[in-house]
Amino acid sequence: MDSSGFFLRSHTEVSAQPSFTFLYAPQKNMTRRLLIAGNWKMNLTLAAALELVEGLKKEAASVTDVDIAVCPPSIYVQPVAAALKGTNIGVGAQNAYFEKEGAFTGEVSMGMLTDVGCRYVILGHSERRNVLGESSEMVNVKVHAALDAGLIPIVCVGELLKEREAGTTEQVVRRQFDGSCSGLTADQMAKCVIAYEPVWAIGTGKVATPDQAEEVHAAIRKMIEKNFGQDVAEVVRIQYGGSVNDKNAKEILAKPNVDGALVGGASLKVASFMGIVRPS
Numbered sequence: 001m002d003s004s005g006f007f008l009r010s011h012t013e014v015s016a017q018p019s020f021t022f023l024y025a026p027q028k029n030m031t032r033r034l035l036i037a038g039n040w041k042m043n044l045t046l047a048a049a050l051e052l053v054e055g056l057k058k059e060a061a062s063v064t065d066v067d068i069a070v071c072p073p074s075i076y077v078q079p080v081a082a083a084l085k086g087t088n089i090g091v092g093a094q095n096a097y098f099e100k101e102g103a104f105t106g107e108v109s110m111g112m113l114t115d116v117g118c119r120y121v122i123l124g125h126s127e128r129r130n131v132l133g134e135s136s137e138m139v140n141v142k143v144h145a146a147l148d149a150g151l152i153p154i155v156c157v158g159e160l161l162k163e164r165e166a167g168t169t170e171q172v173v174r175r176q177f178d179g180s181c182s183g184l185t186a187d188q189m190a191k192c193v194i195a196y197e198p199v200w201a202i203g204t205g206k207v208a209t210p211d212q213a214e215e216v217h218a219a220i221r222k223m224i225e226k227n228f229g230q231d232v233a234e235v236v237r238i239q240y241g242g243s244v245n246d247k248n249a250k251e252i253l254a255k256p257n258v259d260g261a262l263v264g265g266a267s268l269k270v271a272s273f274m275g276i277v278r279p280s
């Protein structure tokens with residue numbers, strides 16, 4: 001928090017350790033820059049990942065007003081981070097474990113991620129919640145561990161189709177948000193990104209309408225305000241995720257409480273991902 005009482009974010013986030021000491025968001029408001037992050041999920045070979053990175057590097061070099069990140073499978077995080085070192089594209093992981101080290105076969109720690117140049121970590125993605133049974137309590141422990149390691153957690157929340165149809169979207173999202181962000185200080189919350197991803201829209205081609213997204217994003221911002229105060233609510237970026245592509249991005253990103261996108265399928269090709277970073 002700066003002396004005027006506002007939480008401000010670094011314009012040029014190029015180091016593994018995020019800096020929260022400064023700046024602005026020209027296209028949204030005075031405190032939030034768009035963050036467009038690609039979630040590659042369990043896709044690509046190493047060669048294809050590096051080819052994608054080379055294409056993105058070229059196309060993104062001139063982008064100065066949007067934060068961009070890619071989140072490769074964990075085995076490719078290190079080579080992708082090395083290839084992107086010194087560029088304006090950050091690297092995130094899709095998950096990590098909360099313990100620092102030890103006998104946790106198959107897991108990767110938050111500290112290992114920062115060690116290889118990672119800046120973000122996606123936590124509580126619906127595929128981890130619904131396919132792998134991850135609870136909000138587990139997500140919460142991971143959010144604390146990520147912040148302790150200097151990572152920016154991208155905390156995912158979102159309702160199932162049956163929950164939307166039952167009219168319980170806000171209740172579900174509130175439960176996930178409260179559970180996942182429990183025990184954070186205001187400063188810690190200010191460092192997090194929330195991704196609203198309605199599960200029915202992920203990988204289905206059924207994108208939420210801009211109004212549906214805005215309604216939930218505004219509700220999430222109110223939840224942040226209630227738990228952490230207005231200054232924090234003003235700076236936390238809330239991404240939308242769920243079948244975002246270069247055709248629908250512009251309208252969704254234009255909504256006042258939508259501060260970026262978490263992109264799955266469309267992040268696997270340079271043209272479609274850059275068409276979201278720079279929607280026409």
Ligand code: PEP
Binds near residue numbers: 197202244263266
């Ligand atoms: C995601 O994986 O977070 C996602 C939103 O996927 P898609 O864009 O493919 O729906």
